[in-house]
Amino acid sequence: MICFELSEEQSVMKETAAKMVKNLIADNAHQMDEDGHIPDEYLNTFWELGTTPYMIPEEYGGYGMGASPLMNSLVLEELAAGDMGYAVAATLPGLMVQAVLDLGSEPQKEHYLPDYCADTYTTGTLAICEKHFRADPVEPRTTAVKKNGSVILNGEKCFVPMATRAEHVLVGAQLDGENALFIVNKNTPGMTIGEREKNIGPNTLETFTVSFNDCEIPAGQQLGDGQDQQYQKILHRTRTALSAIGTGIARASFEYARDYAKERVQFGEPIAGRQSVAFMIAEMAYEVDSMRLMTWKAASALEAGNDAARSSYLAKLYAGEMAMKVTDFGVQVLGGHGYVRDHPVERYYRNGRTIAVLEGMAAV
Amino acid sequence: MNNMAKGVLRPIARKYDEEEHAYPTELDMFKGIQIMGRPKKKKKEDDAPAEGGNGKTPKGVNLSTVATIEEMCWGDAGLLLSIPNAGLGNAAIAAVATDEQLEKFGKMWAAMAITEPGSGSDSGSISTTAVLDGDQWVLNGEKIFVTCADRCDCVVVWATVDKKAGKGGIKSFIVEKDTPGFRLETLEHKLGIRASDTGTFVLDDCRIPRENLLGSEEVKTQTEGFKGVMKTFDNTRPMVASMAIGIARAALDFLKEQMEEEGSEPDYHRNPNNVSSIEKEYYMMEANLEAMRLLTWRAAWMADNEQFNNVEASMSKAKAGREGTRITQKCCELLGPMGISREHLAEKWMRDSKIMDIFEGTGQIQHLIVARNVLGMSSKELK
Numbered sequence: 053m054i055c056f057e058l059s060e061e062q063s064v065m066k067e068t069a070a071k072m073v074k075n076l077i078a079d080n081a082h083q084m085d086e087d088g089h090i091p092d093e094y095l096n097t098f099w100e101l102g103t104t105p106y107m108i109p110e111e112y113g114g115y116g117m118g119a120s121p122l123m124n125s126l127v128l129e130e131l132a133a134g135d136m137g138y139a140v141a142a143t144l145p146g147l148m149v150q151a152v153l154d155l156g157s158e159p160q161k162e163h164y165l166p167d168y169c170a171d172t173y174t175t176g177t178l179a180i181c182e183k184h185f186r187a188d189p190v191e192p193r194t195t196a197v198k199k200n201g202s203v204i205l206n207g208e209k210c211f212v213p214m215a216t217r218a219e220h221v222l223v224g225a226q227l228d229g230e231n232a233l234f235i236v237n238k239n240t241p242g243m244t245i246g247e248r249e250k251n252i253g254p255n256t257l258e259t260f261t262v263s264f265n266d267c268e269i270p271a272g273q274q275l276g277d278g279q280d281q282q283y284q285k286i287l288h289r290t291r292t293a294l295s296a297i298g299t300g301i302a303r304a305s306f307e308y309a310r311d312y313a314k315e316r317v318q319f320g321e322p323i324a325g326r327q328s329v330a331f332m333i334a335e336m337a338y339e340v341d342s343m344r345l346m347t348w349k350a351a352s353a354l355e356a357g358n359d360a361a362r363s364s365y366l367a368k369l370y371a372g373e374m375a376m377k378v379t380d381f382g383v384q385v386l387g388g389h390g391y392v393r394d395h396p397v398e399r400y401y402r403n404g405r406t407i408a409v410l411e412g413m414a415a416v
Numbered sequence: 417m418n419n420m421a422k423g424v425l426r427p428i429a430r431k432y433d434e435e436e437h438a439y440p441t442e443l444d445m446f447k448g449i450q451i452m453g454r455p456k457k458k459k460k461e462d463d464a465p466a467e468g469g470n471g472k473t474p475k476g477v478n479l480s481t482v483a484t485i486e487e488m489c490w491g492d493a494g495l496l497l498s499i500p501n502a503g504l505g506n507a508a509i510a511a512v513a514t515d516e517q518l519e520k521f522g523k524m525w526a527a528m529a530i531t532e533p534g535s536g537s538d539s540g541s542i543s544t545t546a547v548l549d550g551d552q553w554v555l556n557g558e559k560i561f562v563t564c565a566d567r568c569d570c571v572v573v574w575a576t577v578d579k580k581a582g583k584g585g586i587k588s589f590i591v592e593k594d595t596p597g598f599r600l601e602t603l604e605h606k607l608g609i610r611a612s613d614t615g616t617f618v619l620d621d622c623r624i625p626r627e628n629l630l631g632s633e634e635v636k637t638q639t640e641g642f643k644g645v646m647k648t649f650d651n652t653r654p655m656v657a658s659m660a661i662g663i664a665r666a667a668l669d670f671l672k673e674q675m676e677e678e679g680s681e682p683d684y685h686r687n688p689n690n691v692s693s694i695e696k697e698y699y700m701m702e703a704n705l706e707a708m709r710l711l712t713w714r715a716a717w718m719a720d721n722e723q724f725n726n727v728e729a730s731m732s733k734a735k736a737g738r739e740g741t742r743i744t745q746k747c748c749e750l751l752g753p754m755g756i757s758r759e760h761l762a763e764k765w766m767r768d769s770k771i772m773d774i775f776e777g778t779g780q781i782q783h784l785i786v787a788r789n790v791l792g793m794s795s796k797e798l799k
Contacts, residue, residue: 310790
């Protein structure tokens with residue numbers, strides 16, 4: 053049954069995340085972005101809300117509440133409205149957990165999930181982007197070759213979030229013409245984490261290029277039974293997540309521009325009184341709503357266990373386009389003031405561009 | 417619904433596009449169905465609210481209506497507008513008529529006449545006058561762009577009883593077709609929705625019974641009457657958005673058929689920059705269509721749940737009107753020769769969809785309403 057209203061539980065979750073962002077992130081986001089650093093304390097504050105252990109069933113050490121793609125979408129939007137890098141970093145453990153829960157074998161769940169029930173922030177990561185022109189997560193150039201009960205990985209991944217802090221790295225690679233995911237434990241010989249990457253944004257998120265040179269792992273570390281079908285399922289979750297993140301960034305830009313336009317006086321009245329400005333703001337408003345509804349549609353499909361290929365793909369495609377459009381308007385409404393780093397709209401603009409390009413990062 | 421659109425409307429779509437103003441006899445099958453009725457009233461308090469707003473409607477009716485309209489317009493938008501007894505006037509009557517008026521006019525086909533040569537978006541500025549003379553109202557003025565002008569049995573005419581009172585003086589009057597002083601002057605020749613008869617009426621000392629002032633006593637005396645009618649647009653906006661969605665979807669479905677015949681199936685996984693140009697355009701249009709539909713369903717859902725949906729309704733029409741037009745235009749371009757030939761319906765869908773961003777509140781007005789709403793600004797602060 054279609055419903056456009058949040059349940060009580062969903063509202064509470066959304067408000068909790070929003071409050072945390074307001075208290076912790078809102079006033080610190082600018083400095084974190086300038087510093088290129090998220091204090092551990094902020095990651096632990098979110099960790100202590102328990103969202104990661106909540107997803108993990110009791111038999112693996114968690115609280116066993118299960119994960120809800122819709123809830124995760126709400127949380128991601130709130131966090132991303134505060135800061136995109138924070139949204140990814142804080143929820144990154146969940147990405148690993150979701151992948152193992154969704155696609156892992158029983159022994160894999162038993163082996164890996166307990167690590168994510170720790171008292172303090174503990175994370176894994178996903179290595180799915182590649183550097184070359186026209187890179188495509190469904191056509192990875194990273195290869196996996198089976199040999200004597202092992203798998204040998206070769207290739208290079210980029211935009212791997214928090215790689216130096218990850219207990220485990222999930223790597224997308226091609227095995228005998230099929231796409232598969234492999235779990236590589238930290239410090240495995242043959243896996244080299246490069247210098248921290250420098251990107252247009254999000255500055256707060258540490259991302260790395262990770263190289264695999266004859267990196268050997270046990271065959272049992274191929275996630276689940278490794279069908280291409282399953283690999284795609286990760287993308288459904290990550291694309292929906294990026295759509296939620298894009299919605300948050302766009303919303304932040306819209307709200308800031310809206311409030312600014314009402315205060316800024318030129319030609320004797322607030323600039324919001326001029327149609328050229330007001331119409332930009334109107335478009336920002338309904339595109340943010342559209343992005344959110346498309347995110348929810350994909351998240352609902354995932355929640356119901358239905359095929360989310362089309363809805364997640366279209367949601368992310370739309371969010372990528374609209375995050376750019378909305379954040380562009382955000383800078384434009386502020387004019388020259390939108391161009392300097394004193395206001396956050398330039399940060400939203402830089403981060404907004406990445407939605408269309410990135411894959412992975414987060415999962416619902 | 418889709419079978420109805422495919423089986424009944426599509427086969428005759430081109431015929432009535434070419435034979436503008438011909439009466440679509442095939443639609444007479446709809447005559448028996450009362451599309452815009454009012455549920456049986458239980459008690460006195462079920463009378464339409466004083467603001468002249470919407471009567472109580474059965475649960476879920478807005479959402480099912482928008483879904484139905486989308487399918488019908490996937491068939492043919494002009495023909496949807498030509499369905500007997502489903503005029504905009506019928507909606508007004510269903511919403512605010514007294515029992516007696518409903519009894520007398522409820523089964524007629526009623527058009528709505530608002531626009532005048534000098535009053536388009538500024539519907540509050542209409543100049544058609546209504547003067548009370550004994551037992552009759554005397555109406556004078558000219559109304560243009562009236563849908564179903566030729567085929568309707570009666571017309572709900574907006575007129576002012578006191579120009580100095582501005583919007584407060586505007587009321588609606590039911591005028592039956594054969595009334596002396598009421599004449600259908602001309603029918604328009606249009607870019608699209610040619611199956612729909614659009615006409616101009618002249619009111620020349622047109623006398624109607626006093627009882628034909630639409631609505632209850634409260635509606636008649638309150639100055640809120642205008643605002644009340646504007647509120648009914650909160651319900652019709654998502655419907656027009658749905659029309660835009662149906663037409664756009666028709667174009668997109670046709671494009672998809674051609675692509676599939678050629679061997680390209682959407683795969684929803686590859687990097688969108690690694691697919692052909694036409695595939696990427698297709699994905700973007702599909703995504704926009706989803707957005708249009710979700711905004712529209714949200715507005716309809718809110719109406720069904722008795723939530724005030726003024727901004728959401730305008731958002732849905734703003735987005736759908738604009739994007740629907742873009743989608744049909746783009747499909748014609750991508751279809752190449754098939755997109756401009758009258759052998760296929762694509763060119764007609766492009767012509768049909770343009771009006772969706774214009775009537776029932778232009779896209780500019782919709783953006784203005786959304787802007788005022790999200791900015792919290794009045795019409796004085798944001799013109």
